[in-house]
Amino acid sequence: MNSAKLAAKSHPDHQTIVNLSEKVAFGGTELVIIGGPCAVESAQQMETVAQKLSAAPVQALRGGVYKPRTSPYAFQGMGEDGLEVLAKVQSYYNIPVVTEVMSISQIEGITTHVDMLQLGSRNMQNFDLLKALGQAGKPILLKRGLAATIEEFVMAAEYILSHGNPDVVLCERGIRSFDNYTRNVLDLGAVVALKQITHLPVIVDPSHAVGKRELVAPLAKAAIACGADGLIIECHPEPEKSVSDARQALSLEDMVNLVHSLKPVAASVGRRISEDMGAGFKPAPLCCAA
Numbered sequence: 380m381n382s383a384k385l386a387a388k389s390h391p392d393h394q395t396i397v398n399l400s401e402k403v404a405f406g407g408t409e410l411v412i413i414g415g416p417c418a419v420e421s422a423q424q425m426e427t428v429a430q431k432l433s434a435a436p437v438q439a440l441r442g443g444v445y446k447p448r449t450s451p452y453a454f455q456g457m458g459e460d461g462l463e464v465l466a467k468v469q470s471y472y473n474i475p476v477v478t479e480v481m482s483i484s485q486i487e488g489i490t491t492h493v494d495m496l497q498l499g500s501r502n503m504q505n506f507d508l509l510k511a512l513g514q515a516g517k518p519i520l521l522k523r524g525l526a527a528t529i530e531e532f533v534m535a536a537e538y539i540l541s542h543g544n545p546d547v548v549l550c551e552r553g554i555r556s557f558d559n560y561t562r563n564v565l566d567l568g569a570v571v572a573l574k575q576i577t578h579l580p581v582i583v584d585p586s587h588a589v590g591k592r593e594l595v596a597p598l599a600k601a602a603i604a605c606g607a608d609g610l611i612i613e614c615h616p617e618p619e620k621s622v623s624d625a626r627q628a629l630s631l632e633d634m635v636n637l638v639h640s641l642k643p644v645a646a647s648v649g650r651r652i653s654e655d656m657g658a659g660f661k662p663a664p665l666c667c668a669a
């Protein structure tokens with residue numbers, strides 16, 4: 380293995396805490412559950428998501444505004460208008476937001492609007508982008524490449540760390556294999572290994588790993604049971620109508636139920652899900668009020 384100088388765990392208790400907000404941090408006893416749609420589609424959609432997930436509660440919201448789509452003819456994301464939506468939801472509901480960055484030119488706009496930048500699987504070895512994220516000044520959610528080895532994944536994190544940003548969270552999101560029954564294969568062995576060999580927080584994305592909503596909840600539980608520091612899960616007010624990744628989107632009700640069902644699993648491995656996140660949520664409508 381290439382030697383990771385900065386990502387490597389130096390002793391068993393070596394654990395980095397990545398702060399997302401005053402209340403939310405990755406890597407401690409409390410888990411971080413991130414929920415939201417694959418793509419930001421409208422202010423109304425994100426408002427509904429924020430209101431419903433306040434009941435869970437989740438600790439952060441997700442939503443892509445720059446989407447890496449297989450087809451150039453598919454919806455590419457709302458772009459800057461979507462960033463405005465995320466910023467409004469974040470400040471009104473007092474909840475951190477996460478969105479994907481696809482190019483160096485997007486970094487400045489994204490960092491002024493959101494709390495965490497997601498580097499997607501398709502860009503895990505975009506080395507210039509990794510270097511630039513070292514200077515972003517915000518936490519990075521680094522997703523494992525579609526067919527990246529654990530070593531390649533750790534060295535991608537090393538790029539960000541070595542360029543000045545200590546706040547990196549790793550995300551296992553499934554890897555390509557021969558079987559197409561599930562979209563990818565969730566590599567929980569990698570989660571355990573990454574927790575052992577690095578000091579970085581590790582979260583799991585069961586949605587992109589399996590690609591089918593009925594498989595998401597059991598794998599979310601398995602991820603927490605094996606030591607993940609959190610989850611990122613796609614959900615939508617009308618899952619079948621999602622403009623992207625509809626097949627894997629949970630309903631908001633199922634997302635709330637999932638968060639509740641994770642609590643005993645978390646407790647069994649000495650972790651907990653914060654109960655007081657809801658305090659920051661405001662009940663009235665924000666962006667779409669007449």
Ligand code: PEP
Nearest residue numbers: 417499500501522552587
């Ligand atoms: C996403 O989170 O919507 C996404 C595109 O994820 P990944 O990069 O893991 O495919």
Ligand code: MN
Nearest residue numbers: 417613623624
């Ligand atoms: Mn998606």
